[in-house]
Amino acid sequence: MDDKVVSGDEKIRALYRVLVAKEFSSSPRRRAFLRYIVEEEIAGRGHLIKEYSIAVDAYREDPEFDSAAKSNIRVQARRVREALANYYASAGASDPVRIVVPVGSYNPKFLLAAEEATAPQRPPSAEIEADAPQAPEPSAPPADTTEIDAAKTLAAHIPPEKQRSPPRRHRYAWAMLVVLCFAAVVSIMATDREIEASAVRLPETGLPRISVERTVFGGPNTGSSSRDLAFAEGLKTRLGIYGTLVITDQAASERAPDFRVKLTSLDPLGERDVIAVNVLNKDGVLIFSAKEGLSDVGENESLGSVAQIAATIAGLNGPVYQHVMNHNPSPSIVCMTRAAASLRHPDGESLAELENCLADAARQPDFEDLATDFLGRLLLREYMWGFQSISGEPILTRAERLAVHALTERSQPFIGLPLLAETYQFQGREAEALTLADTALSKYKDVPSILCRVGRIRMVSGQIADGVALIRRCLRSDPSPPNWVRFYLFLDAFTRDDAVAAAAYADSIHMDDQPRGVLAKIIVAHSRGDESAVAACDKRLHERFPEVARDLEGALTRSRFPAPIRRKLAKALKASGAVSASKLVIDE
Structure with missing residues (x-):
């Protein structure tokens, strides 16, 4: 069927079903390839996808890549086609929408699976992917309206003066019965909504909760074991930096986490120490998977791979929040993802709309720091775009006030330091800006957003080479840089x-x-x-x-x-x- 009948939401769901399948979950390059071409097609730029754009934008290759890199893109495209074919021949056989990458093109097509007349034969115990669209189940079977419609038709042909009204005593009984039935239906519907929401919706006042679990760690190889443990602790620490997730200990927590990160040492005895990183939702469905080799990483060295995975998992455009956004998210989470998306790729949304949304989100304790960060960065963007004041207050004054609040009242240097450094630079306070930027870099030396922002500050101050080096480090770690x-x-x-x-x-x-x-x-x-x-x-x-x-x-x-x-x-x-x-x- 023509892919024009497939909506953008259906295309996104089809993508995520494929990305968590075994054919793609073990290959970051296949995931990056498929995610890029699908997102570009949804954005209306599918016809512009070339080997060059895939290499530069999906794989972060150097823009001056050679013909050998083009050949690698073609090889990767063939592997993606094979992986899609294998997936739809097995686990994805019942998917409602299929992704196809035609030979000779990188513009994906979306095909609706043929509807089967024998749909009721599907086994009731069949598993449904957590991210798959599910039709809501009615709380009760629909009533047979045949007799009601016939009575209405007959009544329409009887003159009003000959239509008999029910006796007065019967009217009262019928009225009471209608009221009681209506109350019962409302109660049942409300109960159904509460049950459905409790299964997928996070509390309005809470960020997603995530635990980090170490499984099958250790062994006779002491060096591998220590690196594994360092990786686990480093990941746990870095996930908590961003303020987008609540890190919890599953064993000690009264409430089960919404997501679990499972770390497995795959080869603790071999020459190459490999850790598998799997993120599962509360139902145990895999939503993200990666493998990292740690053979060249010392016990006390900064683990660059940890920073990259943490940025991917904790990002507001990462797998956790993509999953949350597909499952009836709270207004605060919707607001945060809108603001983050606007900072990465401005879409014309007005600051006033985002400001109102962020002000509402900031009233939720878990979201105050994120809202402060996003509002401050959006204000500085507006200043760069030519606006001097908001509601009569100079933009730079307001941004400075937000940054100081984050540092002093909220004790959030991750938010306050870079925001205040950028504000000072726009105010012409160059030396203070560089001092704050250096402090932020020393505290968060492998966090992609800090690397990019400090790199920009250094370039603006004239330290071009140092700034570019930091920005390139950011690009190597950030799955979706601004x-x-x-x-x-x-x-x-x-x-x-x-x-x-x-x-x-x-x-x-x-x-x-x-x-x-x-x-x-x-x-x-x-x-x-x-x-x-x-x-x-x-x-x-x-x-x-x-x-x-x-x-x-x-x-x-x-x-x-x-x-x-x-x-x-x-x-x-x-x-x-x-x-x-x-x-x-x-x-x-």
Whole structure:
């Protein structure tokens, strides 16, 4: 059947059913490949998927990758097709929607399984995937309305004066019976809703609860055992940093965790110590799986693989929250995921809407810190986009107040340090900003979001090489970095006059979701002599980011880039002929 009849939600559910299957759960590269092409197709960009975009955006390869890398992409595509075929021939045989990657294309298709006339023959004991869409079961079988409809039809043909009213005493009895039946139905429906919600919905005031369990650890190999334990403790610590999960001890907790991380040492006696990381929901359904080799990691060294897995599991776009979002999430969790998505890839949602949502979420104790963090970062983004105040209060003043509150009142350096450092930099307090950034980096040296944000602060202060190194470390660990990261890699290539790399970064997906990315596209389009692309990008700047387009000079000043970089950007933009750059003044 035509895939146009398959909704976006159905496509997402089909994706997640496949990702947790054994054919994909053991291969991060297959998961990354399939997730990328499906998400791009849902976003309407399926026809733009190329080997280059898969390598750069899905696998985080260097934009200057060679033809051998292209061959690897084709090999991986073949493996994905084989894995899909194996899955749908076995565990996924009854899936309602199937994902197909046609040979010669990377744009996936979605096919509805043929409806069977013998559907009632399905065994009642058949297992249903936790993430699969399930039709709600009626609390009682529907009543047979044949006689009622016939009576109504007959009554319609009887003149009103000949229709007999029931005796008065009977009217009262019927009225009482109707009231009692209505009350009983409402009670049953309410009970059903409560039972259904308790099975899948997290408490309104709570974050998802997760436990970390060590199984089959240890053995005669003392070195392997110590590394396994270090991995487990490191993962538990890092999961708690983000503030998105409540880390709980399953044995000591009164309430069962919503999710469990099971760590298994697969080869404690061999030359290569391997740990399997499996995340299961409360029903025991696997929602995420990965394997990590620890043979080259010392007992006291920072475990980079731990940081990467923790970022994946705890992320608001990671497997835990994707699962929660598919199971009747609370309004606070919906708000957090909306804010996180907007920070990664701005979608035009207004700050006022997100601010109201975050204000409501902040009233829930578990969400106050996350709400503070997201609101502060959204405020700084608005400042970069040309807005100076919100509700009469200067944006930078409000952001500073939120950061200080996080540090002093909430004792949350993970939130307060980078937010205050970024605010100070926009205020021109460079030395204080760098000191705070360095403090944040020393405390959270392998947390991807800290690496990206401190890298940006250092680049803006003129420490280009150090900043780029941190951002590249962030990209190696973050499964879904914010789109502004690509602009700073473009900026590095641009300042080094590396036109090829600059063009590759400017062409990155989602680059034009931010004003700086649009400016990068204008510069590259002009260098290619593509004036129509310059005009199209300039139009997008005026339509999507009018404050920046009206005052490009002010936007460059607010960026706080060193004077030589601002001057070079201004010259390139002025030379492009873009209308928004016509008023730029170039200081020699």
